[in-house]
Amino acid sequence: MNLSEFLHMGGYAFYVWTSYAIALLILLVNIVMPLRQRRKVLTDIARAARRARRET
Amino acid sequence: MFNNFFHKLASPKYFYRISGALIPWLAGASLLLFLAGLYYGLVEAPTDYQQGDSYRIMFIHVPAAWMSLFIYMVMAGAGAIGLVWRIKLAEVIAISSAPIGASFTFLALVTGSIWGKPMWGTWWVWDARLTSELILLFLYLGVIALHGAIEDRRTAARAVAILALVGVINIPIIHYSVEWWNTLHQGPTVTKFDKPSIHISMLIPLLLMALAFKLYYAFVVLMRARVEVLERERSAGWVRELVETK
Numbered sequence: 001m002n003l004s005e006f007l008h009m010g011g012y013a014f015y016v017w018t019s020y021a022i023a024l025l026i027l028l029v030n031i032v033m034p035l036r037q038r039r040k041v042l043t044d045i046a047r048a049a050r051r052a053r054r055e056t
Numbered sequence: 057m058f059n060n061f062f063h064k065l066a067s068p069k070y071f072y073r074i075s076g077a078l079i080p081w082l083a084g085a086s087l088l089l090f091l092a093g094l095y096y097g098l099v100e101a102p103t104d105y106q107q108g109d110s111y112r113i114m115f116i117h118v119p120a121a122w123m124s125l126f127i128y129m130v131m132a133g134a135g136a137i138g139l140v141w142r143i144k145l146a147e148v149i150a151i152s153s154a155p156i157g158a159s160f161t162f163l164a165l166v167t168g169s170i171w172g173k174p175m176w177g178t179w180w181v182w183d184a185r186l187t188s189e190l191i192l193l194f195l196y197l198g199v200i201a202l203h204g205a206i207e208d209r210r211t212a213a214r215a216v217a218i219l220a221l222v223g224v225i226n227i228p229i230i231h232y233s234v235e236w237w238n239t240l241h242q243g244p245t246v247t248k249f250d251k252p253s254i255h256i257s258m259l260i261p262l263l264l265m266a267l268a269f270k271l272y273y274a275f276v277v278l279m280r281a282r283v284e285v286l287e288r289e290r291s292a293g294w295v296r297e298l299v300e301t302k
Contacts, residue, residue, distance in 0.1 A: 006099070010109035015174055019113045019167040023120070026159050027272065033155075034279040041283055045290050046299045 066145045068285045069294045075278040082275035089268035097261030104258075113171040115261055119269040121164035124192060125227055127157035127273060131199070132224050135217030144288070145281075147213035150220065151203050152280035156273060158196035165189055176240050184233035185241040188226055195223040209288060 009016040097115040104111040131153040138146035168186070169179045180186065199216050206212035234243045245254045254262070289295050 009112070010103055012108060012110040012112075012174060015110055015170050016112050019116050019170050022166055022170075023116045023163055026163050030156055030159055030272075030276045031279070034276065034283050038279075038283045038286070041286050041290075042299060045286070045295060048290070049296060049299060 066143055068144065068289045068292070071145055072282055072285055072294075075282055079275050079278050082271050082278070086268050086271035086275060089264055089271060093261050093264035093268050095261075096257075096264060101258050101261055102255075107175060110171060110174050111258075113167050114258075115265045117164060117167040117171060118262060119266040120160045120167065121189070122266060123269050123273060124157060124161040124164050124189070125230060126270070127153050127160060128192065128195070128220070128223070128227060130277075131157060132217075132220040135213075135220045138213055139217045139221075144210075145285075147210070147217070148281045148284045148288070149277065151199075151213060151216060152277050152284055154196055154199045154203070154216075156276055156280070158193060158200065160269075160273075161189065161193040161196060165193065172240070181240055183239040183241065184237035185230065185239050188230040188233050191226055192223075192230060195220075195226060198223075 007013060007017075093115065098112060101112070103109050131150050134146045134150040134153070137143055138150060165186070168189075172181075173179050199219055202219055203212045203216045206215055233239065234241050286295060
């Protein structure tokens with residue numbers, strides 16, 4: 001089996017590769033979202049701590 | 057001794073540390089299984105004699121659908137534990153599971169639709185399997201919305217647990233829908249009691265992908281749970297130390 005045959009997927013290329021692309025996208029989003037959320041929470045907490053120190 | 061271990065594990069601080077150490081291993085194992093599953097599923101597995109190569113969508117669709125049910129049961133189970141024993145960590149796991157479960161349900165529906173077009177000639181039919189899976193997506197979205205609508209985190213967790221538990225009724229309906237009602241959707245080929253009616257060359261990549269999805273869920277739910285723990289414990293001493301040393 002050569003590469004173009006592989007990519008052709010017996011004529012179902014559009015359906016097969018769209019499915020796999022959407023799956024990859026969803027898997028990546030599920031990793032990126034908590035990473036971003038984590039950075040946001042940590043900066044929030046740090047900012048609140050700095051503010052609390054200034055006030056005392 | 058075991059009791060002690062679980063008490064420690066359920067404390068946010070230890071959970072944060074242990075889960076942090078666990079995540080890279082789970083992520084690595086999941087990645088390896090995905091690569092193996094993709095290789096055997098897309099390259100090694102033969103073309104299906106009825107469906108041609110379109111059946112390879114199965115290696116995404118079926119694990120995603122299994123996970124949509126599995127994660128729901130984890131969410132409802134953890135919610136119930138949180139409700140009965142007031143274990144904070146169980147509440148955290150329950151709410152952290154919801155968006156992941158929703159995304160897998162969405163993936164199962166979309167890949168099913170993409171698979172349905174060339175095989176059934178339609179993107180969508182309102183039959184029992186598809187409709188009950190769509191209801192599952194709405195249950196997940198309901199859980200997320202309800203949690204977001206209630207300010208107090210512990211009240212939110214209790215409300216969410218009750219909603220999730222009521223929704224459990226949908227799980228056997230989804231599972232048995234292909235047997236109870238006439239449907240375009242094919243019956244089970246793996247999870248039936250006699251021998252699976254799927255050839256070993258297709259079963260192996262399917263199981264590899266299913267295991268990969270399961271480990272993937274394990275590490276992303278821990279990632280989410282850690283963020284949730286940080287937010288809940290923001291005034292605790294260990295969180296402040298953590299922020300300051302960063």
